[in-house]
Amino acid sequence: MPRMKMKFVLKPEAPIAILRSRATSQFVKTLDYLPGSTVRGAFAEIFINKRGIDHDFKRIFVEERIRFSDFLPSNSTDLPLLMPLTAAACKRHGLEHQESLRDRLWEEMKSSSPAKQRCQCGEPLDRIAGYLSDMATKQKVEIGKQLRMHVGISRTTGSAMQGLLFSYEMLTERSASALMFVGTLEADEVDAAEVFAILQQVVPDREHLSIGKARTRGLGELSIVSRGEWTVPKDFEFNERWQNFNKNDSAECFFAITLDSHLALKDKLGRPVLDDLSAAHFGFSEKEQVKLLARFLAPAVVAGWNAAQGLPKPDTHAISRGSVLAFSAPKDSAEALREHLQQLETEGLGERRAEGFGKLTVCHPFHSKFGKE
Numbered sequence: 001m002p003r004m005k006m007k008f009v010l011k012p013e014a015p016i017a018i019l020r021s022r023a024t025s026q027f028v029k030t031l032d033y034l035p036g037s038t039v040r041g042a043f044a045e046i047f048i049n050k051r052g053i054d055h056d057f058k059r060i061f062v063e064e065r066i067r068f069s070d071f072l073p074s075n076s077t078d079l080p081l082l083m084p085l086t087a088a089a090c091k092r093h094g095l096e097h098q099e100s101l102r103d104r105l106w107e108e109m110k111s112s113s114p115a116k117q118r119c120q121c122g123e124p125l126d127r128i129a130g131y132l133s134d135m136a137t138k139q140k141v142e143i144g145k146q147l148r149m150h151v152g153i154s155r156t157t158g159s160a161m162q163g164l165l166f167s168y169e170m171l172t173e174r175s176a177s178a179l180m181f182v183g184t185l186e187a188d189e190v191d192a193a194e195v196f197a198i199l200q201q202v203v204p205d206r207e208h209l210s211i212g213k214a215r216t217r218g219l220g221e222l223s224i225v226s227r228g229e230w231t232v233p234k235d236f237e238f239n240e241r242w243q244n245f246n247k248n249d250s251a252e253c254f255f256a257i258t259l260d261s262h263l264a265l266k267d268k269l270g271r272p273v274l275d276d277l278s279a280a281h282f283g284f285s286e287k288e289q290v291k292l293l294a295r296f297l298a299p300a301v302v303a304g305w306n307a308a309q310g311l312p313k314p315d316t317h318a319i320s321r322g323s324v325l326a327f328s329a330p331k332d333s334a335e336a337l338r339e340h341l342q343q344l345e346t347e348g349l350g351e352r353r354a355e356g357f358g359k360l361t362v363c364h365p366f367h368s369k370f371g372k373e
């Protein structure tokens with residue numbers, strides 16, 4: 001079913017700390033993005049405070065008529081790009097040596113003893129993580145981080161407790177570049193206009209969302225800067241991406257699946273699917289003879305919080321965002337495959353899709369732009 005997407009831009013009004021895991025250590029690191037589940041929780045909280053759990057709340061959050069994506073850091077109001085696990089750049093200078101940016105998927109697919117790539121400065125290439133502002137300029141998104149120290153206060157005496165110093169990391173603006181978080185909300189076209197109108201009424205622009213850790217200490221305030229319908233840019237259309245992967249006269253067609261967010265899949269016995277992810281999990285049948293050529297996978301553990309109940313959710317074991325798989329199939333299968341893959345992109349895959357999980361891109365332009373030659 002076609003879906004309507006709205007792009008939302010959030011601006012921090014205070015430093016943000018999103019726990020990477022449950023707070024079990026004295027030094028807590030922050031995620032550098034806002035998970036869809038967190039943003040969704042903040043919207044739900046405002047809804048409950050203003051209206052309680054009414055019919056509209058149930059429609060949007062219980063029936064999951066609106067899906068929230070992860071919100072990624074950006075230095076502008078544009079959607080940034082999460083660099084896939086295949087991305088590599090100069091080991092010593094990173095993207096300061098812009099020309100060194102490469103994608104390693106094709107080398108792996110061809111499995112022809114990958115030539116040791118080097119940067120022009122002579123340093124080897126190494127995996128690079130983070131976000132690109134856009135692929136043309138190869139500008140990396142700048143994110144500031146700070147450490148805040150705290151002393152634990154005894155509940156009985158009201159004074160500082162010995163040995164209870166703790167710190168956590170926070171995201172802040174860097175002096176030269178603004179920090180925003182950009183993501184999308186989407187709904188089935190059938191009632192998208194209606195559910196987005198309800199949301200706008202209850203959570204209007206300028207409304208403050210409160211997110212993450214230490215909210216009582218003034219952290220985690222964000223305001224909604226803008227929202228507007230998002231349409232696919234021309235160079236991101238499915239056909240264009242597919243063509244760029246299949247510019248050869250091979251008897252086979254090639255395609256890649258890149259995870260834009262964590263993927264939570266379970267097998268028939270309810271166990272999480274992790275490093276044994278294969279073609280069948282994407283719903284390909286034997287008839288299409290899809291063959292796995294390469295994969296770059298990483299695991300992820302997600303600790304959750306249920307804002308409505310004020311309770312922790314069980315950990316979710318997932319395959320990390322940025323993971324990539326590449327496949328080939330006989331050219332005869334191409335038509336059927338393309339249809340199936342487009343549907344996968346629209347519908348997403350696996351569990352917790354309303355919270356941003358299971359979003360993927362087929363034949364991501366990053367691989368074709370930085371991979372070949």
Ligand SMILES: [Zn+2]
Pocket residue numbers: 090091092093094097100119120121122123
């Ligand atoms: Zn270099």
